[in-house]
Amino acid sequence: MSAAGSRREVLVTVGRPNAPEGAEPAEGAHPVELAGVAEGAEPVELAEGAELAGKGAGDVSGEIEHKISLLEERLAGLGSVVVAFSGGVDSALLAWTANRVLGDRALAATAVSVSLAPAERRWCESLAAEWGMQWREVFTREMDDPLYLANGTDRCYHCKSALMDALEPLAAPGGARIALGVNVDDLGEFRPGQEAARERGAVFPLVDAGMTKAEIRLAARMAGLSVWDKPAMPCLASRISHDLRVDGAKLDAVGRAEAALAGMGFREVRVRHHGDIARLEFPVADLARALELREGLVGAVQEAGFRYVTLDLEGLRSGNLAVTAIGRAIQGRRLQAER
Numbered sequence: 001m002s003a004a005g006s007r008r009e010v011l012v013t014v015g016r017p018n019a020p021e022g023a024e025p026a027e028g029a030h031p032v033e034l035a036g037v038a039e040g041a042e043p044v045e046l047a048e049g050a051e052l053a054g055k056g057a058g059d060v061s062g063e064i065e066h067k068i069s070l071l072e073e074r075l076a077g078l079g080s081v082v083v084a085f086s087g088g089v090d091s092a093l094l095a096w097t098a099n100r101v102l103g104d105r106a107l108a109a110t111a112v113s114v115s116l117a118p119a120e121r122r123w124c125e126s127l128a129a130e131w132g133m134q135w136r137e138v139f140t141r142e143m144d145d146p147l148y149l150a151n152g153t154d155r156c157y158h159c160k161s162a163l164m165d166a167l168e169p170l171a172a173p174g175g176a177r178i179a180l181g182v183n184v185d186d187l188g189e190f191r192p193g194q195e196a197a198r199e200r201g202a203v204f205p206l207v208d209a210g211m212t213k214a215e216i217r218l219a220a221r222m223a224g225l226s227v228w229d230k231p232a233m234p235c236l237a238s239r240i241s242h243d244l245r246v247d248g249a250k251l252d253a254v255g256r257a258e259a260a261l262a263g264m265g266f267r268e269v270r271v272r273h274h275g276d277i278a279r280l281e282f283p284v285a286d287l288a289r290a291l292e293l294r295e296g297l298v299g300a301v302q303e304a305g306f307r308y309v310t311l312d313l314e315g316l317r318s319g320n321l322a323v324t325a326i327g328r329a330i331q332g333r334r335l336q337a338e339r
Contacts, residue, residue, distance in 0.1 A: 064219050071209040072101050078203065080105040080176035082167055085135070087124040090213070091181030092227040093220045094206055098179070099133040108133050109170055111140045111163050114251050115235040119259065127227065138166040143248070148237075151246045153192070155237060160193035164200040178202045185213045231268040232318060240273045249305070253278075257304035264293060264300065270316060271301065278306035284315035 075081065075098050083095040085108035098106035110116075110124040121137065128135030142148045142162035148155055167178050180197055182204040187194075194204075206216065220228035237246050239254045250273050257271040257278060266286060272279040278301045282290050290297060290311060301309045 060218070061222075064215060064222060067209045067211050067215060068097070068219055071097055071205055071211065074205045074208045075101045075106075075179075078102075078177050078179070078205070080174050081107070081179045081203075081205075082171045082176050083108045083179045084163060084167060084181070084202075085110050085124055085128070086181070086233075087120050087127060087227070087230075088181065088232060089220050089225075089227050089230055090183055090206060090216055092127060092225060092230075093216050093223070094179060094181045095128075095133060096131055096220075096223065096225060099131055104134060105174075105176070106134065107170060107176070108135045109167055110135070110137050111166060112137045113140045113142060113162075114248050115142070115159070115237045115246075117233065117236060117255050117258065119262075120233055136170065138170065140166045143246075149246045151237070151240060151242055151244060153190075153242060155242075155246070156191065156193035157196045159235065159237070160196035161200070164197060164202065168200070179205055182207055183211055183213050183216055234318070239271055241275075244273065244275060253305035257301045257306065260300035260304060261297065264296065266290070268316060270318075271304075272312075276307035277310060278304075278308070279310050279312050281312045281314075281316040287311070287313065287315065 071094075079102075081098050081102065083091060083098055083106065085091045085095045087110070095106070095108040099108070108124075108128055110121060112121055125135065125137075127133075140159075140162040142159045145158050145162060148158035148162070164178065170176070171178050178197075178201070180194075180202050182191075182194055182197075183206045187207065211219070217228050236251045236254045236258075240246055240250050244250065254271050254273050258269060261269045261271070261280075266282060266289075268283055268286075270281040272281060280290070280297070280301070298309045
């Protein structure tokens with residue numbers, strides 16, 4: 001990966017993603033010098049425990065360059081790919097690199113359904129146009145699957161199966177491989193969707209290159225991709241409590257509420273659907289502002305279809321509904337075994 005522009009110091013912080021503007025660096029923060037980062041760029045923030053923390057300037061830059069080279073080699077070896085392109089930083093770096101390496105033998109495809117926020121679909125289309133990348137939207141039919149609608153902890157398995165159903169017709173004629181933006185950090189989490197994709201022959205080039213989430217963000221930043229610091233945006237169904245079925249009305253309510261809060265300037269938020277109750281999760285740094293805007297916030301969420309609006313004081317925790325549901329299932333099995 002060629003480095004453009006001058007070298008400069010970039011603050012790498014540990015354990016303070018989305019820290020408020022002007023906040024003091026976290027303990028363990030250290031400046032590193034990265035090639036290819038434009039003057040005036042914002043701080044690069046690494047998640048707590050990121051492997052890059054504590055490494056010197058040359059180590060960080062060299063390691064990113066090396067892993068991008070491995071990614072390029074892997075994609076070149078695949079020959080032709082269809083990238084499942086959600087618009088998040090993982091699939092974006094994968095699609096952008098595939099486009100550079102494979103040209104017209106790479107296609108980015110975005111799955112469109114009622115579980116995708118409309119703004120995310122528009123974002124994918126705009127990125128593809130900006131990068132001169134072949135792009136298609138495909139319509140998935142997970143809402144036709146009773147197992148998906150049941151909203152068990154394996155919901156993502158059925159969702160990913162529907163994605164593979166939609167992508168395989170694009171890949172098959174030219175013998176392309178379906179590539180997903182799974183990273184090394186994802187392998188240690190409960191991700192039934194990965195199992196479904198792997199069973200159907202999908203490949204994970206970012207994993208093959210050994211790239212963590214922090215490394216992917218840094219690589220995207222070095223490449224000048226605007227998506228480098230985009231907050232994660234899981235599908236809207238992930239907001240629905242597992243004791244409720246998935247349906248279009250719930251997905252619409254969540255999507256409308258989150259869009260309204262984004263319009264109020266909240267860059268990252270989850271509206272958790274608990275029936276009449278909306279449980280709002282913001283990064284801890286945004287909690288005070290949420291309280292200041294309480295009246296408008298409550299009105300916006302109620303307008304989206306909720307009766308009650310609550311603020312989760314623990315802050316934003318990605319995937320906590322699944323973790324809670326799995327914990328309850330384990331506890332239930334233990335109680336049953338003790339009887």
